[in-house]
Amino acid sequence: MADATPPAGGAAAAPASAPAPEPKPKVPFSPILLKHINEPGSHTIAHYQARGGYETAKAHIGVTDPGALIKLVDESGLRGRGGAGFPTGKKWSFLAKGTGKPIYLAVNGDESEPGTFKDRYILEKDPHQLVEGVILTCFAIGSKHAFIYLRGEFILGFERLEAAVQEAKAKGFVGKQIFGKDLELTITVVRGAGAYICGEETGMLSSIEGGRGYPKIKPPFPAVSGLFKCPTIVNNVETISAVTHIVKNGAAWHKQWGTEKSPGFKIFCLSGAVKKPGVYEVPLGITMREMIDGYGGGMKDGKKLKAVIPGGLSAPVLTAEMVDKCTLDYESLASLGSMLGSGGITVLDESVDMISAIYNTMRFYHHESCGQCTPCREGTGWLEKVAHRFHHDEGHEGDVELLADIAKNMRGRTICVLADAAAMPMQSYLQHFKGDFLAKVKETPFVEKKRTYRDEISPTAKKLSATGAGPSAMDVGSAEKQ
Amino acid sequence: MSLSQNVPNAGAPAFGPAPVSGATPATRKKEFSPERMAKFHDYAEEYPNKRSALMMTLRLAEEEFGSVTDEGIEIVAELCNMPVAHVLGMVTFYTHYKRPFHGKHRFMVCATLMCALEGNTDAALDQIQAKLGIGPGEKTADGLFSCEKVECLADCDKPPVVQKDNEHFCSMRGAVLDKYIASLLNKEGKVESDYAGKPAVAMDTRVPTIPAHFNFTGESETGARKTENKDPYWQAGQGDLTTKVPAPLATPLTVPVADGVNGGRKPSSNGHKKGGH
Ligand SMILES: Cc1cc2nc3c(=O)[nH]c(=O)nc-3n(C[C@H](O)[C@H](O)[C@H](O)COP(=O)(O)O)c2cc1C
Ligand code: SF4
Numbered sequence: 001m002a003d004a005t006p007p008a009g010g011a012a013a014a015p016a017s018a019p020a021p022e023p024k025p026k027v028p029f030s031p032i033l034l035k036h037i038n039e040p041g042s043h044t045i046a047h048y049q050a051r052g053g054y055e056t057a058k059a060h061i062g063v064t065d066p067g068a069l070i071k072l073v074d075e076s077g078l079r080g081r082g083g084a085g086f087p088t089g090k091k092w093s094f095l096a097k098g099t100g101k102p103i104y105l106a107v108n109g110d111e112s113e114p115g116t117f118k119d120r121y122i123l124e125k126d127p128h129q130l131v132e133g134v135i136l137t138c139f140a141i142g143s144k145h146a147f148i149y150l151r152g153e154f155i156l157g158f159e160r161l162e163a164a165v166q167e168a169k170a171k172g173f174v175g176k177q178i179f180g181k182d183l184e185l186t187i188t189v190v191r192g193a194g195a196y197i198c199g200e201e202t203g204m205l206s207s208i209e210g211g212r213g214y215p216k217i218k219p220p221f222p223a224v225s226g227l228f229k230c231p232t233i234v235n236n237v238e239t240i241s242a243v244t245h246i247v248k249n250g251a252a253w254h255k256q257w258g259t260e261k262s263p264g265f266k267i268f269c270l271s272g273a274v275k276k277p278g279v280y281e282v283p284l285g286i287t288m289r290e291m292i293d294g295y296g297g298g299m300k301d302g303k304k305l306k307a308v309i310p311g312g313l314s315a316p317v318l319t320a321e322m323v324d325k326c327t328l329d330y331e332s333l334a335s336l337g338s339m340l341g342s343g344g345i346t347v348l349d350e351s352v353d354m355i356s357a358i359y360n361t362m363r364f365y366h367h368e369s370c371g372q373c374t375p376c377r378e379g380t381g382w383l384e385k386v387a388h389r390f391h392h393d394e395g396h397e398g399d400v401e402l403l404a405d406i407a408k409n410m411r412g413r414t415i416c417v418l419a420d421a422a423a424m425p426m427q428s429y430l431q432h433f434k435g436d437f438l439a440k441v442k443e444t445p446f447v448e449k450k451r452t453y454r455d456e457i458s459p460t461a462k463k464l465s466a467t468g469a470g471p472s473a474m475d476v477g478s479a480e481k482q
Numbered sequence: 483m484s485l486s487q488n489v490p491n492a493g494a495p496a497f498g499p500a501p502v503s504g505a506t507p508a509t510r511k512k513e514f515s516p517e518r519m520a521k522f523h524d525y526a527e528e529y530p531n532k533r534s535a536l537m538m539t540l541r542l543a544e545e546e547f548g549s550v551t552d553e554g555i556e557i558v559a560e561l562c563n564m565p566v567a568h569v570l571g572m573v574t575f576y577t578h579y580k581r582p583f584h585g586k587h588r589f590m591v592c593a594t595l596m597c598a599l600e601g602n603t604d605a606a607l608d609q610i611q612a613k614l615g616i617g618p619g620e621k622t623a624d625g626l627f628s629c630e631k632v633e634c635l636a637d638c639d640k641p642p643v644v645q646k647d648n649e650h651f652c653s654m655r656g657a658v659l660d661k662y663i664a665s666l667l668n669k670e671g672k673v674e675s676d677y678a679g680k681p682a683v684a685m686d687t688r689v690p691t692i693p694a695h696f697n698f699t700g701e702s703e704t705g706a707r708k709t710e711n712k713d714p715y716w717q718a719g720q721g722d723l724t725t726k727v728p729a730p731l732a733t734p735l736t737v738p739v740a741d742g743v744n745g746g747r748k749p750s751s752n753g754h755k756k757g758g759h
Contacts, residue, residue, distance in 0.1 A: 051540030114594045114634035146529075150609060152578035153635050157646045188528050190537055210536035210562065212575040228530050269483060270639065271596045277639035313634075344638070346596055360595045364633055370575075 025257045031281040032265060033241050036175035037125035043160045045167040048128035054173055056248040057135045062181030069140035073243060076251035078264035081118075082108050082199075082236030083312065083342050085262075085330045088243070092141055092233060094223040101230040105138050105146040106208065106222075108133035109161075110192060110199035110235045114153055115344030118267040118279055119237040121149065123157035127164040127275070131187065133240035135173060136247050138185050141233055145186045148237075149204050149265060152193040162189050169221035196368035198361045200416045201234040202226075203370065215416035216371055236342075238267060257283035262329035272347035275301075288318075290327040292347055303349035307432070311341020313361055314421030316428030317348075337428070354433045355440055358426060359391040369469075379410040383426055395441040402435075404430055490566055514557065518542045522561055532562045536572060540579055549580040574689055577632065580647065583685045585621040585628030587666055590645040593618075593631035596638035603631070605655040606642045613663045620682040626670055627677070628685060 036042040036051065048054070060069065074089025095103065107130070111119040122130055134146045150158050165187045168174040176184045190208055197203040198213035205227045207213040226232025242264065248253045255263040262438040268291060271277045275297030283292070288308065292298070300303055308318045310326070316338040318326060326332055333340045348357065366380040386403050389395050407423035407430070414420075430437065513519060522542060525535040539562055543554030550573050559566045573579055580588060589610055593603045607629070611617050614627045621628035635643040644659070651662070667673060726748035 077652075112634060115596050115638050117636045117638055120636055151636070152576070153645060153650070155650060186528060191541060192578070193537065193540070193576035194632070195576050208534060208563070210531075210533035210572075211568075212572055228509075272599060279639075302508055346638070348599070352599060355565075357595055360593075364594055367633060448718060452697045 014438040020057045025225050029257055029265060029283045032245050033122060033129065033238065033267060034279060034281045037121050042125050043127055043164065045128055045164065045171065048126070053128055054132055054168075054171075056140075056244060057132050058179055059171065060136060060247060061179045062183055066140045066142060069136065069247065072251050073140070073246060076246045076254040077258075077261075078239065078242055078246060078254065079262065079264075079330065080236055081238035081242070081266060081343065082201075083113065084342060087241055088235060091223065091235075092137075094221070095141055095233060096224045096231040099231060102145060103141055103143040104227040104230055104232040105134065105141065105143045106201075106205060106227055106232055106234045107134060107146065107237055107240050108199065108201065108204055108234055109148055109154070109157070110196075110204060111154070111237075111342075112196040112199040112368075113272055113314065113342045115269060115309060115312050115346045116342040117271075118343060120154065120157060121267075122237055122241050122280055123154060123187050127157075127161045127282070128168070129241045129244050130161070130237055131164050131168050131174070133242070133244040134187055135168075135178070135185060135242055137233070137235070139183070139241055143233070144184055145188070147188050147190055147208050147227070148200070149192060149208055151192045151198070152191050154191075158189065158191050158291050165189060187225050192268060195370075196364075197370045197416070197418060199320075201416065203416065204234070205232065212249060212370070214372055215418075217415050245309040257285075258287040259327075259329045259331070261331050266340075266343055268295075268326075268328065268343045268345055270296045270345050272345075273303060273305075273349035273352075274298065274347050275300050282328070284329045285332075286328050288323050288328060288345075291328060291345060292323070296347070299347070299349060303351060305347060306350045306352060307348045307354065309344075309346040309348070309425075311339045312344040313346075313364065314424060315339045315341045316424050317432060317434045354436045355387070355390045355431060359387040362422065365418065369418060369422075373414040373419065375410045375413045376422070379406050380422050382406050384423065387426075390437055390440045393440050393442065395437065397441055399441065400430060400434065400437050408476070418442045491693055503662065514542055514546050516694045518546055526561075533564055536562050536564065536569065540569070542571065548586075549582050549584060551582050570689065581687075583621075583628075583687055584630075585625055587627045587631045587670075588647050590632040590635070592633070592635045592641070592643040593620070594634040596634065597641040597643055599641070602642035602655060606644055606659060607631070607749065609655065609659050610663070613660065613667075613678060615677040616682045619685055619686050622677050623681065623683055626672070627666075630685075 036047070039047065056180070070089055070092045072089075073092065074087070076089070078088045079085045079123065080088055080091070109119050109123060130148070134148070138144070138146050147215060163424070165174060168187075172178060172180070174185050178185050192198045192204075192207060192213075195203075197215065198207045200213075200215045201222060202216040202218065203213040204431070205222060206462050208218065208227060221385045222232040222234050224231060240255075258264045259335050265281055266280045267279055269279050271290065274292060277296065279292065280295040282295070287312070292305070292308070292397045305320050305323065307320070308323050308326075309315055310318055310333055314452050315333075318336060318338055322336050322338075326336055328340065332341050348354075362380065362384040366384040369380045371377040383403060383406055386395075386399050386406075389399065403426060407426045410419040410423040412420065468473070495607035514522065522539055525538050529535045536558065539558045540550055540554075543558050544550050547554045555569050555573060556566060558564075559569045562569070568684070573581070589599075591606050591610070593704055597603045607618060610629050614622060614629070616622055616627060616629045618629055618631045632645075635645060637643045637650070637652050642654055644651045646662075646666075650711070651658075654662070664674075667676075702726060
């Protein structure tokens with residue numbers, strides 16, 4: 001499986017040849033979440049406890065004030081790693097209080113954003129840091145029941161996480177009377193079954209509730225009315241795993257890396273035309289060039305870089321010039337009109353046909369739209385169809401405008417942001433690679449043929465009329481196809 | 483109702499797929515094996531209500547029958563207190579549950595951009611086509627192997643990613659893939675020439691009809707079963723996830739048939755006669 005991955009490089013492995021001016025991290029960094037993934041047996045509780053695992057939970061559960069824990073996470077500046085980058089502490093503080101209903105934690109391990117494969121490593125190689133994070137988070141938000149939702153395709157991850165939960169249960173860290181305190185916690189691991197939309201937080205909740213993964217209208221936000229109509233916190237696997245380390249080491253420790261507004265470290269998933277694709281855990285705020293040329297070892301086969309998809313397939317594409325200006329933090333990418341998203345960086349080299357790339361992208365969204373909202377269900381389909389025309393060098397005149405118009409009208413009009421996630425890449429491709437589209441507009445413009453629907457009789461019909469049987473309505477219809 | 487016309491597996495149906503399980507009440511396996519039943523009870527205990535155990539219970543059905551069959555759907559519906567239609571709706575919404583129309587060995591090849599770059603997806607698909615004679619959406623005539631394109635499998639640094647049922651493979655092209663296919667063929671006692679170049683059949687993914695023998699007793703008008711439900715957040719009001727029952731219509735939709743008049747139709751009351759020819 002994932003065994004062949006090179007060890008995640010830290011700042012120590014920083015390249016000598018990064019061309020862009022390097023803003024040096026304040027403090028040297030070595031991987032934290034991925035530190036142990038290459039050690040044999042790293043997924044077992046024995047290994048985890050040997051390196052001080054569950055000590056943090058032991059020290060805090062039933063001892064510390066939950067409010068203080070929320071404050072700690074808030075102060076650390078941790079932002080959601082699932083895509084939106086919402087401050088985690090702030091999300092927790094929005095939780096509806098005093099409703100008398102149970103509070104749930106739902107951990108998002110759907111990882112369906114194409115180009116992202118970071119949670120896989122945590123789940124398969126080091127699941128106990130996630131379990132400890134869940135214990136700490138549940139204590140902080142006052143929840144007795146956590147769900148961890150994994151995509152159906154994570155088979156090894158599911159086995160290992162379930163085993164980890166059972167191991168923690170056997171040790172008395174999960175279950176009744178955890179850590180000998182009068183507290184209880186159930187952790188339920190749910191396996192999805194292959195639907196991108198179950199990564200959207202409310203879609204995931206619908207799926208856990210035992211239905212099709214239909215997203216729900218917000219507000220009410222899950223923090224007010226989520227799973228089973230109870231207050232629910234939804235966080236990504238990486239976010240919750242980071243909580244473990246932040247509670248252990250403190251907010252100031254977390255803030256020593258990263259930028260002012262994007263503190264801390266993050267796992268990036270590098271794929272595409274680089275020499276060394278893989279997962280790299282780095283402090284936020286390093287340059288995109290350092291990621292590609294340093295950690296990624298530069299472009300494969302000496303090809304030139306054409307474009308970069310910086311944050312999973314739904315992030316607007318960056319051109320080569322933008323890549324030079326880009327640093328890996330939420331603000332820099334937002335200022336370039338894109339987003340950090342889930343941290344899945346895909347590098348496209350000069351040989352990539354951007355039109356085929358956008359067609360593939362649109363096909364993905366059309367396939368994965370859940371179909372509840374018309375602008376999304378139809379819009380993704382239209383975008384795919386028109387992109388398909390370009391893909392076959394048969395673009396019509398005015399199709400570029402048509403694509404722009406469809407994309408514009410999909411945004412902000414739907415239940416969830418999948419429609420935006422499909423429209424954003426299309427808009428960015430149209431903006432930066434308009435020439436590629438125009439080059440594929442067919443030379444001879446499409447002209448609708450005049451059809452009378454009456455005088456064209458099929459050979460069968462002719463034969464029939466020769467025998468005196470006369471053409472039937474069906475034969476006239478089939479003349480169209482011949 | 484038309485349901486009663488769907489006699490399970492009474493020869494090939496003229497139109498529409500036959501109920502897949504084809505199990506009649508007499509032959510239907512009523513329950514999961516004891517250890518799967520125990521697993522289900524674990525779920526039912528852990529989840530706030532039985533409906534939410536559906537995702538995992540369907541996996542049990544998949545294990546029990548090798549794929550999510552009609553029979554499995556019925557059992558899951560019964561266990562989870564949900565209408566068969568709801569469970570069928572879930573099974574067709576999600577793409578990863580194995581269905582009876584898939585081959586015994588189900589190849590899933592990632593076709594999303596990261597894998598498709600540099601022709602990786604096509605390479606894997608071409609190899610499967612060459613060795614097993616099946617393209618995406620097809621299965622071998624004996625139903626042993628099937629192939630389909632799927633979306634991102636989250637291992638994008640090592641394309642192409644291929645899953646075969648519950649096995650996950652990275653960089654699955656060239657010699658690695660050939661060797662794996664050979665080992666599968668060997669396991670099945672087949673050789674390449676059994677499939678290569680032979681015609682394949684398309685997977686019939688149409689939704690089967692609900693078997694006629696399915697027992698609907700106990701379902702209310704909405705289809706939700708009336709049963710004890712211990713969960714307070716599930717009951718009406720707070721956690722009410724089922725739709726409301728529409729009020730019964732004042733006039734029934736079906737018009738009584740009068741013999742011999744207008745081919746079985748009554749003349750309309752306002753005297754206006756339609757379709758004189
Ligand atoms: C279409 C769509 C797909 C998403 N897929 C994922 C996913 O696979 N994994 C994930 O963690 N978040 C995903 N998200 C983001 C979640 O909705 C949510 O913001 C996130 O899980 C919150 O966790 P965080 O605050 O820790 O980032 C997706 C969002 C959308 C709109
Ligand atoms: S935007 Fe698309 S995916 Fe999201 S709820 Fe609407 S139809 Fe479903």
